[in-house]
Amino acid sequence: MENYRGNGRGIMIPNREVGIVGYGAYIPRFRIRADEISRIWKDGEESLHLEEKSVAGLDEDTATMAIEAARNALERGRINPGDMGAIWVGSESKPYAVKPTATIVAEALGSTPHLNAADWEFACKAGTEALQAALGFVSSGMAHYALAIGADTAQGRPGDALEYTASAGAAAFLVGPGEESLAVLEGSYSFVSDTPDFFRRPLQPYPEHGHRFTGEPAYFRHTLQAGQYLMEHLGTKPQDYACIVLHQPNAKFPERAARLLGFSEKQFRPGLLVEVIGNTYAGSSPLGLTAYLDQAQPGERVLMVSFGSGAGSDAFSFRITEKIRKNLAPLPAVQDYISRRREIDYATYARYRGKLNYG
Amino acid sequence: MSLPQNWRRQAGRYRLQGIKCQNCGRMSLAPRSICPRCHSTDIAPHQFSGKGEIYSHSTLYQAPAGYQAYIPYTVALVRLEEGPLVSAQLTDVDTDQVQIGQKVEMVTRKLREYGDEGLIVYGYKFRPVLKGE
Known part of the structure; x- marks a missing residue:
């Protein structure tokens, strides 16, 4: 137990400094306003205080959003994709029920084949548990860099209160040694x-x-x-x-x-x-x-x-x-993705989210 | 198209990895083992930056099998900054906002799905540059 720095009751403190070396965001371009949803369904808007939510386009899913967030994180960290020890994607909207999203992301980044790739699952905290594991993986010395991603194209039943909120986006954290980190754990x-x-x-x-x-x-x-x-x-x-x-x-x-x-x-x-x-x-x-x-x-x-x-x-x-x-100028900030918006109506939203039955 | 055929094209499709002739410097996105210009067999993989501009474009309202779900969509010839011309779908842009000469960048998106039970095919598309010009 001599190297253990926790308190025996769950506190996690790494043995060596570790942190976030690069980070990246992705938010799709489409938005549906809360008042457009309540035009169709007369329930829920007042209690949730939302203006609008992001909607993934027809050619987007958890894998494609994770890829863009990850590319932003790697570019910000200025590291070679082949230097990644692990790529972990946390999501509850996996493109395949069986087949990892992480290998698609790893292939698109050019990080394959010498790395660990896996998907994580725990509803809305799947991304942060991937981050926690990546911090542990790097601090143990088993990897120099690990990439943790949280991404979802969330589902809500038509008419349910979740329809006002369930949206789409991704964030990626490149985890590395403390001396290279912009945020140390x-x-x-x-x-x-x-x-x-x-x-x-x-x-x-x-x-x-x-x-x-x-x-x-x-x-x-x-x-x-x-x-x-x-x-x-x-x-x-x-x-x-x-x-x-x-x-x-x-x-x-x-x-x-x-x-x-x-x-x-x-x-x-x-x-x-x-x-x-x-x-x-x-x-x-x-x-x-x-x-x-x-x-x-x-x-x-x-x-x-x-x-x-x-x-x-x-x-x-x-x-x-x-x-x-570090110079952030050429990389899209979260605000750039938020201001890039194209409003859609409920009919387009229903088409984009696969809520139409073509019979 | 079979699973192996899709799988073999991943490097090019997912991240615009092509080839470069080590003898004459000719670059291409299409995989080749012999340089079409100098016939050298000294070919190495080459990672394109994904930046380019629209050379020409056309909007499709009648799509080939597998792409009907996305109509209408715009396809373009994109002149990559390294020189080669590639054809690709545009995304994240309204069809009436596309212009010749427009700066675009590569993104990896869903190209098609083989029904609800089959393979999801991912690959490059281009969109107007978001930031960093």
Whole structure:
């Protein structure tokens, strides 16, 4: 146990410094406005406080979005695709039920064949568990670089409240040694329990969810416990953080959870994207982190707490380094993807999302 | 097209990896073992940057089998910055916004699906440059 730096109760602290060397985002171009959805379905809009959500185009899926986010991360980190030790994709909307998305991404990046490639699954926190594993993989010395991606083209049954939020996007983190990192990991922690707040059975196109049950016993319990516990054991306080990024299933939950954890609007605003892109599921808190990193300053700290139904939260505390100042100009920022928008109506949305039955 | 035929084309399709003649420098996206210009067999893989501009374009309203789901869509001849001309679909652009000379960049997208049970084929398309000109 001499090399173990945790507390015996789940706190994860690496033996050597490790962090994020490059990051990249992707948000599709299409948007459907909440008032367009409520033109068809008269339920749900008022309670969710969303303006619009992103919609994947006909030729997009989790693999294609993961590829673009990953290309941005590699370019920002300026590393050779062949130097990757692992590519891990977290998603609940896999293009194939059986066949890894990660090998498609690895092939497109030109990283094959000398690496580990796998898909991760845990509802909306699949991307952050891939990140946590990548941080462990690199800090153990088993890989120099590992790529963790969260990506989803989320599903919502026509007329369900999820239709207002379930959207599409991806974020990728290139994990490497601390001395190369723009954000160094201070510690991580996961809090999980068997809570059936949201699930999808095999061969079912749309998920089931527990309505109000998704709140207190699911989202809030796991998010708050994970965030509080990590800060307590790292000896940090809300005022030590420039930003907090939480999972964003709607606009109300992350705002309330951030305030309950002791954070102010100034701290949760930079990483809150749900009002303009919706809930990108496994991409949600990762995309929020990339939006903060686009404007982060050396010396700042950021706390990220994901949430995945079923249920659990992964919390991370990162410290921003001087490497954040690398020239970012030629790479698309999250804001560039948000401003690139083409509005579609519900009929086009139904076609793009495969909600039409051609008989 | 069979699984092996699709599989063999991945490097070119997924990431625009072509070939370069090590004797005369001619580049091509199509895989070749003999240079069509100097007939050298000294051929090496070459990774194209994915940047280029539209040389010509046309919008399709009648699609070949496998591509009907995407109509209408625009195909273009794209002059890569390294010189070769490639034909590809355009994406993330309205058909009336396409112009000759427009700067474009490669993205990897779904090209087609062999029904609900078959292979999903991914490959290069081009879109207007998002950032970095």
